[in-house]
Amino acid sequence: ILYLTGGMSIPDPKQREALIKQESSMQTGGQQVLTDAEQRLNARLLKMKQDEVEREEFPPAMHFFKARELIRNSPIFKLLQKMPKGGALHLHDFSMVDVEWLVKNATYRPHCYICFTSRSVRFIFSSQQPKPLTNCSSWTLLESLRAKTVNTTDLDNSIMGNLTLFTDKDPEAVYPTQTVVWSIFEETFQAAYGLVTYAPVFKDYFYQGLSQFYMDNVMYLELRAILPEIYDLDGRTYDRAWTLKTCQDISRQFVANHPDFVGVRIIFTAKRTINTNKMLKVVEEAMALYRDFPDIMAGFDLVGWEDGGRPLWYYRDALSLPVERGVPLPFFFHAGETNSQGTEVDQNILDALLFNTSRIGHGFALTRHPVAKEWSRKYGVAVEVCPISNQVLKLVKDLRNHPAAALMSENHPVVISSDDPAIFGAFGLSYDFYEAFVGFGGMRSHVGSLKQLAINSIRYSSLTPEEKEKALSLWQRRWDKFVFENAF
Amino acid sequence: ILYLTGGMSIPDPKQREALIKQESSMQTGGQQVLTDAEQRLNARLLKMKQDEVEREEFPPAMHFFKARELIRNSPIFKLLQKMPKGGALHLHDFSMVDVEWLVKNATYRPHCYICFTSRSVRFIFSSQQPKPLTNCSSWTLLESLRAKTVNTTDLDNSIMGNLTLFTDKDPEAVYPTQTVVWSIFEETFQAAYGLVTYAPVFKDYFYQGLSQFYMDNVMYLELRAILPEIYDLDGRTYDRAWTLKTCQDISRQFVANHPDFVGVRIIFTAKRTINTNKMLKVVEEAMALYRDFPDIMAGFDLVGWEDGGRPLWYYRDALSLPVERGVPLPFFFHAGETNSQGTEVDQNILDALLFNTSRIGHGFALTRHPVAKEWSRKYGVAVEVCPISNQVLKLVKDLRNHPAAALMSENHPVVISSDDPAIFGAFGLSYDFYEAFVGFGGMRSHVGSLKQLAINSIRYSSLTPEEKEKALSLWQRRWDKFVFENAF
Numbered sequence: 001i002l003y004l005t006g007g008m009s010i011p012d013p014k015q016r017e018a019l020i021k022q023e024s025s026m027q028t029g030g031q032q033v034l035t036d037a038e039q040r041l042n043a044r045l046l047k048m049k050q051d052e053v054e055r056e057e058f059p060p061a062m063h064f065f066k067a068r069e070l071i072r073n074s075p076i077f078k079l080l081q082k083m084p085k086g087g088a089l090h091l092h093d094f095s096m097v098d099v100e101w102l103v104k105n106a107t108y109r110p111h112c113y114i115c116f117t118s119r120s121v122r123f124i125f126s127s128q129q130p131k132p133l134t135n136c137s138s139w140t141l142l143e144s145l146r147a148k149t150v151n152t153t154d155l156d157n158s159i160m161g162n163l164t165l166f167t168d169k170d171p172e173a174v175y176p177t178q179t180v181v182w183s184i185f186e187e188t189f190q191a192a193y194g195l196v197t198y199a200p201v202f203k204d205y206f207y208q209g210l211s212q213f214y215m216d217n218v219m220y221l222e223l224r225a226i227l228p229e230i231y232d233l234d235g236r237t238y239d240r241a242w243t244l245k246t247c248q249d250i251s252r253q254f255v256a257n258h259p260d261f262v263g264v265r266i267i268f269t270a271k272r273t274i275n276t277n278k279m280l281k282v283v284e285e286a287m288a289l290y291r292d293f294p295d296i297m298a299g300f301d302l303v304g305w306e307d308g309g310r311p312l313w314y315y316r317d318a319l320s321l322p323v324e325r326g327v328p329l330p331f332f333f334h335a336g337e338t339n340s341q342g343t344e345v346d347q348n349i350l351d352a353l354l355f356n357t358s359r360i361g362h363g364f365a366l367t368r369h370p371v372a373k374e375w376s377r378k379y380g381v382a383v384e385v386c387p388i389s390n391q392v393l394k395l396v397k398d399l400r401n402h403p404a405a406a407l408m409s410e411n412h413p414v415v416i417s418s419d420d421p422a423i424f425g426a427f428g429l430s431y432d433f434y435e436a437f438v439g440f441g442g443m444r445s446h447v448g449s450l451k452q453l454a455i456n457s458i459r460y461s462s463l464t465p466e467e468k469e470k471a472l473s474l475w476q477r478r479w480d481k482f483v484f485e486n487a488f
Numbered sequence: 489i490l491y492l493t494g495g496m497s498i499p500d501p502k503q504r505e506a507l508i509k510q511e512s513s514m515q516t517g518g519q520q521v522l523t524d525a526e527q528r529l530n531a532r533l534l535k536m537k538q539d540e541v542e543r544e545e546f547p548p549a550m551h552f553f554k555a556r557e558l559i560r561n562s563p564i565f566k567l568l569q570k571m572p573k574g575g576a577l578h579l580h581d582f583s584m585v586d587v588e589w590l591v592k593n594a595t596y597r598p599h600c601y602i603c604f605t606s607r608s609v610r611f612i613f614s615s616q617q618p619k620p621l622t623n624c625s626s627w628t629l630l631e632s633l634r635a636k637t638v639n640t641t642d643l644d645n646s647i648m649g650n651l652t653l654f655t656d657k658d659p660e661a662v663y664p665t666q667t668v669v670w671s672i673f674e675e676t677f678q679a680a681y682g683l684v685t686y687a688p689v690f691k692d693y694f695y696q697g698l699s700q701f702y703m704d705n706v707m708y709l710e711l712r713a714i715l716p717e718i719y720d721l722d723g724r725t726y727d728r729a730w731t732l733k734t735c736q737d738i739s740r741q742f743v744a745n746h747p748d749f750v751g752v753r754i755i756f757t758a759k760r761t762i763n764t765n766k767m768l769k770v771v772e773e774a775m776a777l778y779r780d781f782p783d784i785m786a787g788f789d790l791v792g793w794e795d796g797g798r799p800l801w802y803y804r805d806a807l808s809l810p811v812e813r814g815v816p817l818p819f820f821f822h823a824g825e826t827n828s829q830g831t832e833v834d835q836n837i838l839d840a841l842l843f844n845t846s847r848i849g850h851g852f853a854l855t856r857h858p859v860a861k862e863w864s865r866k867y868g869v870a871v872e873v874c875p876i877s878n879q880v881l882k883l884v885k886d887l888r889n890h891p892a893a894a895l896m897s898e899n900h901p902v903v904i905s906s907d908d909p910a911i912f913g914a915f916g917l918s919y920d921f922y923e924a925f926v927g928f929g930g931m932r933s934h935v936g937s938l939k940q941l942a943i944n945s946i947r948y949s950s951l952t953p954e955e956k957e958k959a960l961s962l963w964q965r966r967w968d969k970f971v972f973e974n975a976f
C-alpha cells in the first residue's frame with residue numbers, strides 16, 4: 001500500500017498528495033463516493049467544523065456535562081440531529097427516556113409512593129400502603145408529599161437528580177473514581193426501578209423511548225434489556241415472556257404509526273455478578289425466549305461494571321450451553337470496557353470472540369489486543385462505540401484520545417451508540433455522533449464518514465439480510481432527502 | 489496468525505491459552521527469552537505490580553505532579569532506578585539537570601544578576617552592571633539581594649518556581665489549556681537561558697547532566713540542542729562550533745571518568761517558528777556542523793509547540809537542501825505531538841517520514857495515521873515516547889490511554905525518553921520507565937519488556953553499527969549484574 005521512494009530523495013509533492021489521499025481513503029467512510037449534493041453538504045460541514053476547532057473551548061476535549069450546552073448550540077449538532085443516523089445498537093432498556101419525563105409524567109400518576117434511602121430514593125405504585133422496604137424510610141404517597149411541599153419544582157429536581165449522573169457541579173469532584181461513578185450509576189437504576197417496572201409506566205416508557213429516538217432521526221434500536229418482573233397496582237406480576245410480548249406489541253404499534261421506523265430488537269441481559277448456577281438457568285431461559293420470540297429477541301449479553309464483575313471465562317460452562325445443545329443463541333457481549341491490562345477481565349474481548357460474539361460492546365481495550373483486533377476486523381465483528389458513556393464512566397477524558405479515533409482511521413468495523421443517554425444527560429444518538437464526528441475525526445472525517453456510520457449501524461445489526469436491505473433503502477430515501485434539504 | 493475454530497463450537501481452553509500467549513508474545517519484549525534469574529526477577533516485579541494495581545491511587549492514572557511522591561516510594565520505581573536502561577534518545581539540552589542545582593549552584597556564583605519580568609525572571613553574569621533589558625526590572629546583583637533578604641530559602645524557592653512547571657497546586661487549575669502550559673513551559677527556558685549560556689555554568693551544567701543520567705543508570709544520551717551563543721563575564725561570546733566542541737570535550741572527559749558510559753550525541757535544533765530564509769541558513773549551518781563534527785553531531789530537528797508552529801512542509805525547501813546538495817544530514821523530527829486531526833500540522837508525521845527522518849519525536853498521533861504507522865513499523869523508524877511530557881503538556885490525562893500502550897502491544901519500534909525531566913520535576917529516565925512499565929503495560933508487560941526497551945534505545949540510536957555492538961555488550965554486562973543482584 002505504500003509508494004516509497006527510497007532513502008535519499010526529495011519528497012515529491014504528488015507522491016505526498018497521494019499518500020495523504022490514501023490515508024484519508026482508509027478511514028471509515030473514506031471509500032464513500034459522494035454525490036454533488038453530498039459534496040456541497042460536506043463543504044458546509046467542514047466549514048462549521050473549522051469554526052468549532054478554532055473556538056477556545058473544544059467540546060470533545062471537555063467533560064460532556066460541561067460541553068453539553070456548547071454542543072447543543074453547535075450548528076454541526078443541529079445538522080446531526082436532522083441527519084438519519086440509522087440504528088442505535090447499544091442501548092439499555094431503562095435509560096432511553098430523559099429523566100424529566102420520568103418525573104413529570106411517571107411520578108405524577110396516582111398511587112405513586114416514594115421512600116428515601118441514605119443516598120437516594122425508591123418508588124412503588126400500589127393501591128394500598130406498601131410494605132416497608134429495608135434501609136428505606138416509610139413509604140409516602142408522592143401526591144400527599146407534593147401537596148405539603150411549598151416548592152414542588154425543587155422536589156422534582158431533587159428526584160431527577162437521583163435518576164441521572166448529570167450534574168452542574170464539577171464532575172471530576174463529584175465522581176472522582178471509577179468505583180464511585182459506577183456505584184452512583186447503579187444507584188440511578190435502582191431509583192428508577194419501581195417506576196419503570198410498573199406495567200402502565202413500563203409500556204408508556206417503552207413507547208416514549210421509541211418516540212425520542214425517532215425524534216432524533218434514529219430508525220432502529222437494539223436494546224439490552226434485563227426484562228425484569230413487571231407489576232401492577234394490585235400486586236399482580238408478569239414474567240419475561242409477557243414483557244417481551246409487550247415490547248413486541250408496542251414496537252409493532254409504533255411502526256404502524258411511523259412507517260419509516262424499522263423496529264426494536266431485544267438483547268436479554270444478565271448481571272456479571274451472579275453465580276454460575278444462576279447463569280446456567282438464565283442462559284437456558286434466554287435460549288427458550290430466543291426460540292419463542294424469534295422476531296424481537298436478538299440474543300444475550302452480560303452487563304454491569306466489568307472491572308468489578310466476573311470475567312466471561314468464569315461463566316464458560318453456561319455460555320457453552322447453546323452450542324452444546326445445538327440451540328441458537330447469538331451473543332452480544334460487553335467486553336473490554338476497561339483500562340486494566342493483562343488482568344482476567346482484560347481477557348473478555350478475546351473470550352467474547354471465542355464465544356462467537358456478534359458484536360463487541362464498547363471494546364475500549366481493543367487497540368491493546370492485536371489478536372482480537374485482527375479477528376474483529378477480519379470477521380466483521382463490529383465494535384459498539386459509546387463515546388459519552390466512556391467519558392462519563394471515566395475511561396477517557398479527552399475524547400480525541402478515544403481508541404475509536406484510531407479504529408476509525410483504518411475503517412475498523414464500528415458503530416456509534418449512546419449506551420444510557422438519559423443517565424448521562426444526553427438524548428437519542430446525536431450527542432454521541434457529534435463526539436465521534438468532531439472528536440474522533442477532527443478535520444479529517446467528512447460526510448462520507450457519517451454516511452458510513454449510519455450504514456454500518458444497519459449492516460452490523462441483528463436484522464436478517466432481507467430486513468437489512470429494506471432498512472437500507474428506507475434509510476437511503478431519508479438520507480437523500482436530508483442531503484437535498486441541507487446542501488446549499 | 490489466528491488459530492480459529494469456525495462458528496459453532498465451544499472455545500477450547502488450549503486454543504484460548506495459545507491465543508493469550510500469542511497476543512502476549514506480540515508485545516514489546518514478548519519474544520525475549522528469559523534466563524532463570526530473569527524469571528525470578530520477573531516474579532518479584534509482577535508481584536510488586538499487582539500490589540501497585542490494587543492500591544486505591546494508581547499513579548499512571550494521576551497527573552505526574554500528584555503521582556511523583558507515590559512513584560518515588562514504589563518498590564518498582566526503586567528497581568527501575570537501579571536498572572541499566574540503555575540510552576535516552578529524546579532530551580533537550582537545558583532540561584537535563586534538576587532546577588535545584590541551577591539555583592543552589594549556578595545562581596550562587598559571583599557576578600550573577602537577576603531582573604524581574606511581569607511573569608518571571610532573567611539572569612545574566614557580568615563583571616559590571618549589565619545593560620538594562622526591555623520589559624524587565626533593573627538588574628540586581630543576586631548576592632546583594634540575598635544579603636538583604638531575611639529568608640533566602642523563600643527567595644531560592646521562588647526562583648526555582650520560575651525554572652520548572654512542577655507545582656504542589658492543582659496542575660489542572662494552574663495549567664488549564666495547552667496554550668497556557670506551553671507559554672509557561674517556554675517561559676521556564678527563557679528564565680534559565682542567562683544561567684545556562686554563561687560559559688562556566690554551561691560546561692558544569694553539561695557535565696552535571698551527564699552525571700545525573702549516569703546516576704539514573706542511563707549510559708548514553710542523544711540531546712536536542714539549540715547550541716545558543718555562549719558568553720563570558722567580559723562579554724566575549726562563542727559560536728556553535730565552540731559549543732559543539734565543548735560538548736564533545738566534556739563528553740569525552742566524562743567517558744574517561746566513567747568507562748561504562750558511552751557518550752553523548754547532539755541533534756541540532758531550530759525553532760518551528762522562524763521564517764523560511766532563516767531556516768535555509770540554519771540547515772546549511774547544520775550540514776557544515778555535521779561535516780565538521782561527525783563524532784558528536786547526530787543530525788537536525790525542529791522544536792517548539794507543534795500546533796502553534798509551522799508545519800514541516802512549510803520548510804520543504806530548506807529541508808530538501810541536504811539531498812539536493814548530496815550532503816548528508818540525518819533528521820530526527822518531532823512530529824505528531826498533537827491531538828488535532830486532519831490539520832496541516834497533523835501531516836507532520838507523514839512529512840517527517842517523507843523527509844526520511846531517522847526517528848519520530850513523540851509520534852503521539854501515529855496510531856491515527858495508518859499509512860505512517862505501517863511505514864514506521866516496516867522501516868524501523870522508532871517512535872520516541874515521552875509519557876510524562878505528553879501528560880504534563882496536556883495531550884493525555886490517564887497514561888493507560890497513551891497511544892504507546894497500543895503500539896507496545898504489537899511491538900512497534902519505540903523507545904522511552906523523558907524530554908525535559910527537570911522542567912517536569914522528574915529526574916533521569918526512571919520516572920518515564922515507570923509510567924511505561926506500569927501504565928502502558930498494566931499487568932501484561934514484564935521484565936522482557938524492560939529489556940527490550942533498553943535494547944531498543946541502543947538499536948534505534950544514531951550510533952554506528954560497531955558502536956552499537958560495543959554499547960550493547962556493555963549494557964548486557966550491567967544488565968546481568970543488575971539481574972543477579974535483584975533476582976531472589
Ligand SMILES: [Zn+2]
Pocket residue numbers: 090091092334361419
Ligand atoms: Zn452498555
Ligand SMILES: [Zn+2]
Pocket residue numbers: 578579580822849907
Ligand atoms: Zn522534545
